[in-house]
Amino acid sequence: MSTEIIPENLLDDFDTRGFVTLPNFFTADIVAAAQAAIETLVDEHATKLVAAGKANATHADAAFETRWYQLHEHCLTEAADYLRAELHLEDLFGVFFHPRLLDIVETVLGNEIRLYPNYTVRPKLPNHEPTAVLWHQDGGYTEHWHKANNGDVADIRMLNVWSPLVPARVENGCMEFIPGSHKLPLLPHEEREFYLEIPPKHIEPLAKDAVAIELDPGDVVLFHNMLCHRGLSNQAKTIRWSMDWRYQDARQPTLRKENGHLAKSLLHPNDVVQSASEWASLTFG
Numbered sequence: 001m002s003t004e005i006i007p008e009n010l011l012d013d014f015d016t017r018g019f020v021t022l023p024n025f026f027t028a029d030i031v032a033a034a035q036a037a038i039e040t041l042v043d044e045h046a047t048k049l050v051a052a053g054k055a056n057a058t059h060a061d062a063a064f065e066t067r068w069y070q071l072h073e074h075c076l077t078e079a080a081d082y083l084r085a086e087l088h089l090e091d092l093f094g095v096f097f098h099p100r101l102l103d104i105v106e107t108v109l110g111n112e113i114r115l116y117p118n119y120t121v122r123p124k125l126p127n128h129e130p131t132a133v134l135w136h137q138d139g140g141y142t143e144h145w146h147k148a149n150n151g152d153v154a155d156i157r158m159l160n161v162w163s164p165l166v167p168a169r170v171e172n173g174c175m176e177f178i179p180g181s182h183k184l185p186l187l188p189h190e191e192r193e194f195y196l197e198i199p200p201k202h203i204e205p206l207a208k209d210a211v212a213i214e215l216d217p218g219d220v221v222l223f224h225n226m227l228c229h230r231g232l233s234n235q236a237k238t239i240r241w242s243m244d245w246r247y248q249d250a251r252q253p254t255l256r257k258e259n260g261h262l263a264k265s266l267l268h269p270n271d272v273v274q275s276a277s278e279w280a281s282l283t284f285g
């Protein structure tokens with residue numbers, strides 16, 4: 001593997017702060033393909049909503065940034081907060097299995113890499129509590145929902161990736177990170193109506209150092225599984241579409257019932273997802 005493709009100081013920054021941003025990482029054609037893939041899903045969804053009498057039109061000419069809201073205007077409580085099982089689309093292969101991204105992931109995780117069974121597209125609606133993600137460490141979810149124990153979670157070697165499909169700013173609900181918080185053990189997570197949350201007494205002393213991660217389509221941020229982070233609420237009038245996914249050292253258990261999909265491997269090269277059509281033939285899990 002050539003080292004010149006690895007941004008300078010990536011490993012140092014990642015180790016110190018728990019995250020690193022890669023501006024302009026995906027080329028315009030990869031971003032356009034991902035947006036088109038999501039538009040196809042929105043189209044299918046629109047047809048179903050109209051057929052069910054929940055939307056009065058498919059709003060086919062509406063902009064990507066507004067259509068999801070227009071479709072759900074009369075059934076907001078039914079709007080999906082995220083899309084997961086739907087993401088086995090040929091046009092998303094270039095994102096999840098991006099060779100240069102996987103080379104960078106390899107420098108952190110080693111050469112056995114799985115796409116972890118938690119890959120998501122989020123349409124964050126304006127002023128919509130179910131899509132404002134509260135302070136958490138990803139490990140908190142694995143422990144709480146998947147009954148892993150705290151120690152197992154802390155040992156998981158995972159790299160999270162987040163990339164917007166529209167410009168993400170504080171106003172429309174970008175991510176916020178607490179630099180260095182990945183070095184903490186797993187903090188308590190309490191169940192709220194829509195998400196888990198690190199309770200105020202644990203997070204408030206840390207949150208004064210939080211930084212907003214404002215990114216444009218094509219930009220990518222890599223962050224540690226134990227980093228304290230949240231997705232702000234969307235105060236704008238348009239939808240904040242984004243993607244988040246994770247890679248894990250494939251030699252470890254996922255601590256979930258799903259096994260994910262192999263992205264890179266010297267030990268089992270034949271089990272690596274090879275092509276867009278193979279990705280589209282697989283299912284979430």
Ligand SMILES: O=C(O)CCC(=O)C(=O)O
Nearest residue numbers: 122133230231232242244
């Ligand atoms: O996109 C968001 O608002 C939250 C995403 C998140 O918490 C994550 O990727 O772990």
